[in-house]
Structure formats: structure tokens, C-alpha cells
Amino acid sequence: MALRGKITHCIFDMDGLLLDTxxxxxxxxxxxxxxxxxxxxxxxxxxxxxxxxxxxxxxxxxxxxxxxxxxxxxxxxxxxxxxxxxxxxxxPQAKLLPGALRLLEHLRDSGVPCALATSSNRPHFLLKTQNHAELFSSCFSHQLCGDDVVNGKPHPEIFLKARDAFGEPKPAGSEACLVFEDSPLGIQGAVAGGFRSVHVPDREMAAVVGEPEKPADQTLRSLEEFRPEEWGLPPFKES
Ligand SMILES: [Mg+2]
Structure with a gap:
């Protein structure tokens, strides 16, 4: 298996990636x-x-x-x-998308620092995560919303802020962080910021939103397909 990169930190989008909103x-x-x-x-x-x-x-x-x-x-x-x-x-009825729970808990339990970088505004973020608050607060060291940045995606600002807000050990640079996104605009922002990226396009929307300008490092149909070890992250424990 060829290693795609040496990732130490992960940054997640929320809508359409973790939560079906x-x-x-x-x-x-x-x-x-x-x-x-x-x-x-x-x-x-x-x-x-x-x-x-x-x-x-x-x-x-x-x-x-x-x-x-x-x-x-x-x-x-x-x-x-x-x-x-x-x-x-x-x-508040928002449900987790397939593979999200397993991946987030795995990264948390393996000690991989993760951050949330959502374009959603803070009041909506709180409503959407109302029934997942414990999971989100235990999995993310920090959670950035649209109101925390001046420039929305496809500007890389939110990812750069998320990268810089990690505590010790800090990522060596953008290329040590893996960004998970469902939207082409998000991928565009991740690429612009020098991050490695995984694109999990929304199946229904893929036809209308098109492809990101520059492709992500990896495109998956669902988070269930993600293999942490390809990125130098701890593998899932066999169950
Ligand atoms: Mg999204």
C-alpha cells in the first residue's frame, strides 16, 4: 500500500459531510x-x-x-x-451520515487531534449539533463557524485558522493536516491553503455542483470507505 501522506491532524467540514442537513x-x-x-x-x-x-x-x-x-x-x-x-x-433533527461516527470516535480514541471548520453560522451550528453535542465536543479540540472568519470558502481562511488553533503538538504545516469536505468550494479552499484533502461529494448534488477546480487527493463515495492507514493514521481496529 502506497502512503498518500503523513497526516497528524484532521479538519472536518460538517454539513453534507458529517451531518445530513x-x-x-x-x-x-x-x-x-x-x-x-x-x-x-x-x-x-x-x-x-x-x-x-x-x-x-x-x-x-x-x-x-x-x-x-x-x-x-x-x-x-x-x-x-x-x-x-x-x-x-x-x-435539531440532523442525523450523522454513514461512517461519520465510526471515524470521529476512532480518531478521538487514537489521540489524533481534530478540528471542525464549518461555513454554518454559530446559531445554526448549535441547533444542528444539539443532539450530538457530546460527540462533537469530545472529538474536536476546536470548532470554527462561518462567523469566525472574514472570508468564506473557497477562501482557505477557515482551514488556516483551524490549523493554527491546534494546541501542542501542532501540525508541522498545512500538508500535515487532512481536510474532509463534501463541497467543491471547500476542496478549493483546502487546496488553496496547501492542505491534503478528501472529497466525499454529496451524491444528489454532484451533478449540479460539478467538480472542484483542482481535484482533492482522494475522492470517496462515503466516509465508510476511508482507510486511515493510507494517510499514516492509526488503522481501524478489526471488529
Ligand atoms: Mg459541506
Missing amino acids: EVFYTVAQDKVFEDFKECGYQERKQELKGMMMGRKSQDAARLVLRELGLEDEMTPDEFLERRAKILRGLL
Whole structure:
């Protein structure tokens, strides 16, 4: 087996990678645009979702309103507030995606330092992890949200901040950190920051969001396929 790299630290995206949350955004967004039947939202739903994925909420809101010609109807803040009202009831139902629990617990129990780097804003992050709070706090030494950075993905800022916030032993550099992402924008950010990366594309969205500009080091169908030893990380114990 060829070693893909010598990884000492891991950085995880959250939405669509660890937690199945994208579906809630679709449901909430559908409801917001129900009152604007003429804007063409229904016809372009998947395409718009692809454009918004992985972006900071303000950027995504501005983009979707501009695309639909609704800038005079709602400000990005109003859109986000309407959507948030609906989301508040849905997000705490977020479930872990296949392979996430096993991998996170394995890395934690093997002493591999891990951080979370999510574009999600802090209030939404808290709702989504409400039923997984213990797992997240025990697995991640620090959890960065969209509000902790100036530049959203595909800018590498959130990954660089996550890298620099690790305690001792610190990673030797970006190339010692493995970034897990489902969105092409996230992979773009990881590559721009000099990180090694694993892309686990959302199956439904893959067709609309396309490929990252520069490919990740590895692409997997699910986190279940990840083999830590390929990256110099401790292997799973056979069960
Ligand atoms: Mg994601």
C-alpha cells in the first residue's frame, strides 16, 4: 500500500459531510419562495442549491436573490430570517451520515487531534449539533463557524485558522493536516491553503455542483470507505 501522506491532524467540514442537513435547507427555502411563484425558483431549484452550497449564509442569500431577480422583494437579511424561522424547527433533527461516527470516535480514541471548520453560522451550528453535542465536543479540540472568519470558502481562511488553533503538538504545516469536505468550494479552499484533502461529494448534488477546480487527493463515495492507514493514521481496529 502506497502512503498518500503523513497526516497528524484532521479538519472536518460538517454539513453534507458529517451531518445530513442539506435537505432541511431545501425544505425551508422552498417555503420561503412559495410566495414568489413567478421567479422561476422551482425550475432552477437544484442549480441554485449547487451555487449556494458551501458558501457563507450572507453570500449565498445575496446570490440566490440576485439570480431570481428578487433583490427588490427581500434583503439577504430578510431572506435569512424567514428561512431561519423554518429551520429552527428542523435542524435539531440532523442525523450523522454513514461512517461519520465510526471515524470521529476512532480518531478521538487514537489521540489524533481534530478540528471542525464549518461555513454554518454559530446559531445554526448549535441547533444542528444539539443532539450530538457530546460527540462533537469530545472529538474536536476546536470548532470554527462561518462567523469566525472574514472570508468564506473557497477562501482557505477557515482551514488556516483551524490549523493554527491546534494546541501542542501542532501540525508541522498545512500538508500535515487532512481536510474532509463534501463541497467543491471547500476542496478549493483546502487546496488553496496547501492542505491534503478528501472529497466525499454529496451524491444528489454532484451533478449540479460539478467538480472542484483542482481535484482533492482522494475522492470517496462515503466516509465508510476511508482507510486511515493510507494517510499514516492509526488503522481501524478489526471488529
Ligand atoms: Mg459541506
